[in-house]
Amino acid sequence: MLMQANEFTFEVIRNDSGTRARVGKLTTPHGIVNTPQFIPVGTQAAVKTLSSEDLHTLGSEIILSNTYHLYLRPGHEVVRSAGGLHSFMNWPKPILTDSGGFQVFSLAELNKVTEDGVHFQSHLDGSRHFFTPELCMEVQNALGADIVMVFDECLPYPIEHDYAKASLRLTLNWAERCKKAHQNHQQALFGIVQGATFRDLRMECARELARMDFPGYAIGGLSVGETPQMMYEILDYTADELPAGKPRYLMGSGPPVDIFEAVERGIDLFDCVMPTRNARNASLMTSQGVVIVKNAEYAADFSALDPECSCITCQHYTRAYLRHLFKAGEITAMRLATLHNVHFMLTLLVQIREAILSDRYMEFKQSFLEKYRKSVD
Numbered sequence: 213m214l215m216q217a218n219e220f221t222f223e224v225i226r227n228d229s230g231t232r233a234r235v236g237k238l239t240t241p242h243g244i245v246n247t248p249q250f251i252p253v254g255t256q257a258a259v260k261t262l263s264s265e266d267l268h269t270l271g272s273e274i275i276l277s278n279t280y281h282l283y284l285r286p287g288h289e290v291v292r293s294a295g296g297l298h299s300f301m302n303w304p305k306p307i308l309t310d311s312g313g314f315q316v317f318s319l320a321e322l323n324k325v326t327e328d329g330v331h332f333q334s335h336l337d338g339s340r341h342f343f344t345p346e347l348c349m350e351v352q353n354a355l356g357a358d359i360v361m362v363f364d365e366c367l368p369y370p371i372e373h374d375y376a377k378a379s380l381r382l383t384l385n386w387a388e389r390c391k392k393a394h395q396n397h398q399q400a401l402f403g404i405v406q407g408a409t410f411r412d413l414r415m416e417c418a419r420e421l422a423r424m425d426f427p428g429y430a431i432g433g434l435s436v437g438e439t440p441q442m443m444y445e446i447l448d449y450t451a452d453e454l455p456a457g458k459p460r461y462l463m464g465s466g467p468p469v470d471i472f473e474a475v476e477r478g479i480d481l482f483d484c485v486m487p488t489r490n491a492r493n494a495s496l497m498t499s500q501g502v503v504i505v506k507n508a509e510y511a512a513d514f515s516a517l518d519p520e521c522s523c524i525t526c527q528h529y530t531r532a533y534l535r536h537l538f539k540a541g542e543i544t545a546m547r548l549a550t551l552h553n554v555h556f557m558l559t560l561l562v563q564i565r566e567a568i569l570s571d572r573y574m575e576f577k578q579s580f581l582e583k584y585r586k587s588v589d
Contacts, residue, residue: 219398221238222459233476234478235569252483253483260546264301280319282309282355291356296355309361312343344363348390349393356396358398362403376407376408402461404432411449415449431447431462471564475573491550498520499518507535524551
């Protein structure tokens with residue numbers, strides 16, 4: 213099963229025998245992404261506290277940057293002049309840029325939605341802007357990411373069905389306009405399934421986007437307040453409506469439990485700020501569960517953060533030292549913690565791929581979560 217569009221291809225290598233989990237290979241102009249895969253978030257062309265060299269050492273195969281933030285600062289023309297994001301941030305591997313839609317609706321001080329686009333005020337300086345599907349494509353074409361996203365309206369939870377239905381028509385119209393305006397054919401443009409928590413709207417959106425024949429598809433509008441079980445149910449029926457031979461990307465979801473549930477429903481790509489944001493607040497993921505390392509119980513704990521982890525933080529520093537750094541307000545604390553959490557997520561996805569390839573996915577899921585959930589339930 214092979215999907216191709218210029219230099220962008222996706223091949224399903226193996227399907228799990230007991231679930232819809234699958235291992236794939238996504239080929240882009242800047243390299244291969246093995247799926248399922250976690251995408252570290254580098255909102256402003258940087259994963260906070262880490263360099264591009266750090267990410268390479270950690271084994272990251274793809275990162276995400278944000279269209280809204282880079283449009284406002286430093287501006288897409290500056291990035292274009294630098295040779296695109298890859299050159300600008302010294303990252304030779306694949307990049308995904310989101311459309312900026314979520315930030316337009318969540319960060320802008322004021323916004324007004326029209327059929328043509330969204331009027332908004334910058335959260336930085338209050339300057340006024342008008343974001344359209346065409347401008348969204350212009351900015352992302354200039355940034356030069358390997359995977360780019362259509363402009364969509366992001367809805368809060370809960371929302372009325374009538375509003376969500378009207379928003380869906382707008383999102384589908386914008387998707388068509390994005391496809392028409394998309395000029396850089398070295399980039400793969402993904403459609404985004406919206407529809408809030410309503411099955412009829414989600415399925416309609418998925419079918420309409422599939423008809424438009426995008427190289428890949430994202431499922432958006434989740435992890436916005438709905439229960440985990442609601443999200444899993446939406447993934448159950450939405451993923452089945454999307455073409456099996458194209459990559460499926462769940463936007464903004466990162467807890468390990470959610471990753472497992474999504475993988476077994478056929479999702480291939482994930483991004484989330486949770487691992488890096490939590491790391492900066494001393495919340496660290498380990499094979500034994502979450503460790504809040506600045507807690508007093510670790511003041512004289514000279515063991516490794518996670519004895520099963522091979523990252524440099526776990527190999528060279530103790531829990532007591534990490535706690536000391538956080539309590540002292542040292543920047544090094546955030547860096548070491550972020551290195552660990554990103555390594556943890558990337559390693560988890562490697563293990564998930566290996567489990568699918570060896571046809572023991574459910575066995576691995578159960579054994580992993582039995583230990584991990586002890587401190588998060």
